Amino acid sequence: MLELAILGLLQETPMHGYELRKELATKLGTFRAAISYGTLYPTLKRLQTAGWITESESDPSIIPPMTSRRGRVVYKITADGKERFADLLAQAGPETYDDAGFGVHFAFFSRTDRATRLRILEGRRRRVEERREGLRDVLSRAAGRLDAYTLELQRHGLDAAEREVRWLEELITNERSGRAPAGSMGEIDLPADPAEEAPLEPPRPHKDRP
C-alpha cells in the first residue's frame, strides 16, 4: 500500500524522506493519517533492495538550501520501479477496497485507465454497501438490546456509509458517460510512457460548496 504511494510520488519527481512524508500527508488526505518515519524509512530500504528505487546523495545543483555536505538522501524511481507502479495500479486485491487502499488508488486515478478506475470504484462501492447493510441489520434487528450511545454510533456510521455510496455512485456515472478530456491540469512533467492511451478527464460530481 505504502509501496504504491511512494512509487507514485517518486514518479512525479525525486524527493528525500521528509518531503515524501509531507506529500503523502496532503495527497492522501482523509483516508490515511500522516505516515510515520518508523514506517517510511524501512519501506524505502525495502524498495531499494527490491530495485524499484535508488538512493543518491543530495544533488547540490537542484537543491540550494543547506550547504550540502552530510545527510539528505534523495530517492529516485527506476525503470523497474515504474513497471512495478503500473502493475500495482492496475491490479486490485481485497486490500484495494479498504479505506487506506482505496484512498491511495484514488489519489492516482489521473494515471489510471478508465476500465481500472471503474473496477476500483465499483469494488469500493460493494465494500461500503456491505458495511451499510450490516449497520442497517444491527439497527433494525437489535433495537432494544444496545444502549443509546452505541446506537448513536451505529447511526452515524450508517449515515457516513450511505453518503459514501452516493458519492461513489456519482463518480461511477461520471466515468461511464466519459466526460470531457480537459487534460491533466497539474504542473508536473511526467515524461514517461507516451505510448499509453491518455488517462484524461476530471470528475466534478459534487454539489457546489461555498
Next chain:
Amino acid sequence: MLELAILGLLQETPMHGYELRKELATKLGTFRAAISYGTLYPTLKRLQTAGWITESESDPSIIPPMTSRRGRVVYKITADGKERFADLLAQAGPETYDDAGFGVHFAFFSRTDRATRLRILEGRRRRVEERREGLRDVLSRAAGRLDAYTLELQRHGLDAAEREVRWLEELITNERSGRAPAGSMGEIDLPADPAEEAPLEPPRPHKDRP
C-alpha cells in the same frame, strides 16, 4: 485500545473468543473493522498474564450447545480487570481521539461519567477540526497544483470532517444540558460498582431517518 474493548465486553458477561470477536464487530461498528484472531488471541493471553482476566474451561451448565469436552475457553474479567477498565475509560491520551480509539470509548459511554464524556467529545472535536482545517488549506491554497481526482478526494474528506464536527457539536450540547435520565435501556445486568454516580442519559441528536 483492544484491551479496553475486551475488558468492557467481558464486564457485561463472560465469553469465549469467537463470541468476543462478533460482539466487537457489531458494537464498535464503523470506527473499527472486524478484529482479527491474530490480534485477539495474543491480546487475551496478554490480559491473562497481566491478571485482568481469567480463563476457564467451558462451563457446561450455562452453555448447552456443543457437548463440552475439548476446547472452548471462556474468559472472565477479574476484580483487577474491572479496576483496569475503569482507569482506561477515564484517562484519555492522544490515541483516544483517533478513529479507532474514539469509537471504542464512545461505545462505552453509558458506563462513563459525564465529565469524561465531555472531555472525550471535545478532544475528538478538536482533532477532527484540525483535519478539517488542513483540508481547507489544501483546497484553497493548492487550487491548481493537484489533479482533479485528488481534489475530489480532499473535498469528500472535508465534507465528512465538517459533518462529524457538527455531529460532535450536537452531542456536546446534549451532554451539557443534561438530558432526561431514562435509565440504561440494555438487558445486561451490570452488578458492580453501586457507589458510582449513575451514568444515565441517552443521546438523540440526529435528524430523523425514515
Next chain:
DNA sequence: ACCCCGATGTATCGGCCCGATACATCGCAA
C-alpha cells in the same frame, strides 16, 4: 554577539495489529 527554539532531516526499536494459514468439531442438507 550569543543562545535557544522550531523546522528540517535521517534512523532505530519495541510492540500492536493484520492477513494467511492450519487444524478440529458440530449440525444439516444433498
Next chain:
DNA sequence: TTGCGATGTATCGGGCCGATACATCGGGGT
C-alpha cells in the same frame, strides 16, 4: 455418507505506528 458452512482455537511473518535519539540550519530574542 459425505461434505460443506458455521463454530472454535491458535500461530507466524510482516506492515505500520509511536517514542526516541541525534544532527543541522535559519531566525528571533536579549
